[in-house]
Amino acid sequence: MKATRRGFLRSAGLTGLGASAIGTGALLAGNDQALAAPAGPARVPADVVPFYGTHQAGIATPAQNFFQFASLDMVSSAPADLRKLLRRWTDAAAAMSAGRTIGSPSPHRNTPPADTGEALGLSPARLTVTFGFGPTLFTSNGEDRFGLAKHRPAPLVDLPAFSGDALDPQISGGDLGIQVCSDDPQVAFHAAHDLIRLAHPIAEPNWLLGGFGRTGNSTSQPLPRNLMGFQDGTANIKVEDTAALDRFVWAAGPASPAWMHGGSYLVARRIQIALGLWDASGLDTQEEAIGRHKVSGTRLTLMPSFAHILLASPRLNGEQQILRRGYSYTTGIDPTTDTTAAGVMFLVYQRDPRKQFIPIQESIAGNDGLSTYITHIGSAIFACPPGVRRGGYVGEALVG
Amino acid sequence: MKATRRGFLRSAGLTGLGASAIGTGALLAGNDQALAAPAGPARVPADVVPFYGTHQAGIATPAQNFFQFASLDMVSSAPADLRKLLRRWTDAAAAMSAGRTIGSPSPHRNTPPADTGEALGLSPARLTVTFGFGPTLFTSNGEDRFGLAKHRPAPLVDLPAFSGDALDPQISGGDLGIQVCSDDPQVAFHAAHDLIRLAHPIAEPNWLLGGFGRTGNSTSQPLPRNLMGFQDGTANIKVEDTAALDRFVWAAGPASPAWMHGGSYLVARRIQIALGLWDASGLDTQEEAIGRHKVSGTRLTLMPSFAHILLASPRLNGEQQILRRGYSYTTGIDPTTDTTAAGVMFLVYQRDPRKQFIPIQESIAGNDGLSTYITHIGSAIFACPPGVRRGGYVGEALVG
Numbered sequence: 036m037k038a039t040r041r042g043f044l045r046s047a048g049l050t051g052l053g054a055s056a057i058g059t060g061a062l063l064a065g066n067d068q069a070l071a072a073p074a075g076p077a078r079v080p081a082d083v084v085p086f087y088g089t090h091q092a093g094i095a096t097p098a099q100n101f102f103q104f105a106s107l108d109m110v111s112s113a114p115a116d117l118r119k120l121l122r123r124w125t126d127a128a129a130a131m132s133a134g135r136t137i138g139s140p141s142p143h144r145n146t147p148p149a150d151t152g153e154a155l156g157l158s159p160a161r162l163t164v165t166f167g168f169g170p171t172l173f174t175s176n177g178e179d180r181f182g183l184a185k186h187r188p189a190p191l192v193d194l195p196a197f198s199g200d201a202l203d204p205q206i207s208g209g210d211l212g213i214q215v216c217s218d219d220p221q222v223a224f225h226a227a228h229d230l231i232r233l234a235h236p237i238a239e240p241n242w243l244l245g246g247f248g249r250t251g252n253s254t255s256q257p258l259p260r261n262l263m264g265f266q267d268g269t270a271n272i273k274v275e276d277t278a279a280l281d282r283f284v285w286a287a288g289p290a291s292p293a294w295m296h297g298g299s300y301l302v303a304r305r306i307q308i309a310l311g312l313w314d315a316s317g318l319d320t321q322e323e324a325i326g327r328h329k330v331s332g333t334r335l336t337l338m339p340s341f342a343h344i345l346l347a348s349p350r351l352n353g354e355q356q357i358l359r360r361g362y363s364y365t366t367g368i369d370p371t372t373d374t375t376a377a378g379v380m381f382l383v384y385q386r387d388p389r390k391q392f393i394p395i396q397e398s399i400a401g402n403d404g405l406s407t408y409i410t411h412i413g414s415a416i417f418a419c420p421p422g423v424r425r426g427g428y429v430g431e432a433l434v435g
Numbered sequence: 436m437k438a439t440r441r442g443f444l445r446s447a448g449l450t451g452l453g454a455s456a457i458g459t460g461a462l463l464a465g466n467d468q469a470l471a472a473p474a475g476p477a478r479v480p481a482d483v484v485p486f487y488g489t490h491q492a493g494i495a496t497p498a499q500n501f502f503q504f505a506s507l508d509m510v511s512s513a514p515a516d517l518r519k520l521l522r523r524w525t526d527a528a529a530a531m532s533a534g535r536t537i538g539s540p541s542p543h544r545n546t547p548p549a550d551t552g553e554a555l556g557l558s559p560a561r562l563t564v565t566f567g568f569g570p571t572l573f574t575s576n577g578e579d580r581f582g583l584a585k586h587r588p589a590p591l592v593d594l595p596a597f598s599g600d601a602l603d604p605q606i607s608g609g610d611l612g613i614q615v616c617s618d619d620p621q622v623a624f625h626a627a628h629d630l631i632r633l634a635h636p637i638a639e640p641n642w643l644l645g646g647f648g649r650t651g652n653s654t655s656q657p658l659p660r661n662l663m664g665f666q667d668g669t670a671n672i673k674v675e676d677t678a679a680l681d682r683f684v685w686a687a688g689p690a691s692p693a694w695m696h697g698g699s700y701l702v703a704r705r706i707q708i709a710l711g712l713w714d715a716s717g718l719d720t721q722e723e724a725i726g727r728h729k730v731s732g733t734r735l736t737l738m739p740s741f742a743h744i745l746l747a748s749p750r751l752n753g754e755q756q757i758l759r760r761g762y763s764y765t766t767g768i769d770p771t772t773d774t775t776a777a778g779v780m781f782l783v784y785q786r787d788p789r790k791q792f793i794p795i796q797e798s799i800a801g802n803d804g805l806s807t808y809i810t811h812i813g814s815a816i817f818a819c820p821p822g823v824r825r826g827g828y829v830g831e832a833l834v835g
Contacts, residue, residue: 145719147716151664155730221659243767260621314547314551316547367644368641373640
């Protein structure tokens with residue numbers, strides 16, 4: 036609650052409201068309490084995920100219930116502008132993650148508020164903001180705009196085409212990626228909204244997608260179901276398993292350059308589900324496509340050779356694993372089938388996509404029982420640098 | 436929790452799983468508990484809003500955090516099919532509202548599950564399902580398909596064009612409307628998904644929209660902010676104010692026919708916000724457009740003549756009021772402005788739109804300070820019949 040009240044106070048300041056304009060008891064109470072609070076570092080409330088640290092938050096964080104993912108392209112080609120943007124984003128993300136508003140007091144009431152305000156009074160609800168750099172930030176159409184080509188990590192490959200892909204370039208790629216997660220959808224939207232706003236005119240958005248219904252990735256949470264009605268995340272890496280994180284998620288040498296050590300590579304795939312077709316399939320067919328019983332989530336005793344969980348299993352993929360943070364999204368009615376339209380935003384973190392996502396997807400795509408029902412329509416890959424020290428900014432070791 | 440566990444049990448039955456396939460302890464525990472439970476009527480858990488009653492649930496219910504709204508058109512012209520659909524929908528909605536799955540045990544595992552399953556194990560989270568009948572159910576292109584033309588209520592008018600409307604017919608109108616609300620977005624989606632599925636082939640969907648971030652309509656809840664950053668619902672009818680509900684919300688004679696008494700008329704408007712333009716406006720400009728201070732929510736001392744809350748106020752509208760259940764929705768990036776795209780689904784319940792929504796909207800549209808920033812892009816009106824007695828079905832007094 037303290038973080039929220041500080042938010043109110045700062046907001047009152049930044050919007051230039053005088054005392055006469057502060058009309059509610061709650062606001063005044065927040066004001067008084069903030070003034071009386073000691074200046075030292077406060078305890079971290081349970082609904083705050085620390086922004087600063089060895090790794091970026093939002094990777095080894097138990098998945099929050101809601102997400103927004105934004106992809107942006109640089110408009111400016113000036114390295115100084117890229118640094119300015121990353122500094123601005125870092126400061127804003129740190130403030131919002133702590134439950135504070137963005138920005139400093141504005142001297143004029145006829146200027147736009149520094150914070151759009153829709154999260155005022157809300158808990159950050161475990162808000163995390165995770166930044167990544169796409170291949171095109173390093174080289175775009177053969178051009179090395181920012182002098183970064185020589186620093187491009189070998190694992191940050193251009194993803195190959197997979198069987199059954201139907202990628203739409205309008206919802207693929209990007210110089211910069213931002214994953215926002217929170218247990219409050221309004222807090223998640225606010226963060227994406229304001230980070231996109233703050234990028235103007237240095238960078239402009241390509242695409243933005245929001246949703247709900249996380250994949251399980253923590254031993255501390257019940258296992259959720261996806262919109263196909265099956266539990267999702269049983270065999271996922273759990274964020275509490277630090278040995279697995281070190282082995283499969285955190286980038287390290289020699290494959291990755293020093294500026295990426297402690298970071299991770301994110302593959303983002305927007306996967307449309309043919310939900311009408313799925314719903315019309317028999318229970319046997321559904322269970323065989325997945326390899327699990329629908330209600331109980333237990334593995335089938337007789338596992339078909341095309342079962343999704345079999346073809347995706349570490350045993351058939353050189354013992355490789357990935358950390359999944361999937362979310363459901365819905366898009367109204369599918370006009371071609373007159374059925375409900377939905378999908379999964381598949382967010383996968385790993386140490387090296389060349390050994391993890393790519394071979395696993397090559398094993399699955401077009402071969403597993405789910406391939407009949409899903410289509411990959413969006414795709415992106417990002418190098419997410421390590422965490423930020425207080426006073427620093429994300430990607431500083433690359434662009435600083 | 437009992438409702439949820441019953442859901443597990445019924446689901447285990449309906450999907451035809453034998454005991455050998457029920458693998459988890461939780462499932463067995465649920466099974467045992469359900470078997471041991473008394474057969475009489477159970478207490479209503481706090482997360483269950485009763486489906487049966489004088490009025491349909493979801494109108495005078497404190498607004499839940501998430502919504503889905505579906506519009507469907509009849510494909511069949513047989514009155515018996517309409518009755519069959521309304522009976523099927525009623526039974527499914529009653530089951531889901533109580534935290535149970537849809538349907539009865541299926542004898543064959545090679546048939547599709549009677550319930551798609553994505554809400555298995557979830558609390559209903561105050562799920563409500565509210566049904567309405569559009570003007571075209573009574574007369575469509577001059578045709579009286581179901582013999583209902585003579586029963587069309589006078590308040591169920593075709594809405595006039597308003598200043599600034601830019602309506603898209605693809606997301607407007609409908610023979611049948613379903614409002615689904617829940618505090619769990621997956622529960623809300625599941626209900627809309629399965630009600631659309633159950634309608635096939637009698638009726639097919641026109642449009643479906645989901646979102647979050649309710650307008651305030653209850654004294655029991657904190658006042659939320661919309662995506663323009665302002666508190667929303669300060670002057671709304673509160674669902675605890677039964678005198679206001681009787682005066683402004685519940686349909687009654689002589690204006691409404693007997694089959695609508697205790698029902699309500701719903702006007703649904705999809706309102707796009709020019710969020711980039713709004714964000715770039717000064718704080719003064721924003722506050723004058725609304726008529727309130729942004730942070731505190733208090734009314735401006737000097738109220739401009741174009742302030743939204745002034746032009747919408749009962750004092751300037753013959754003392755008329757409406758019950759609003761607004762929700763925010765987001766649609767990624769607005770390609771024309773490269774800014775975040777969002778809007779409000781404005782769901783308004785009232786006793787007679789001819790005296791309430793229509794004159795109020797005529798007073799506001801094109802005149803208030805918000806008109807610069809918003810565009811109505813979708814529109815529909817529905818007559819929502821009164822509540823359902825146990826054993827009956829929604830609209831029975833009209834079509835039965």
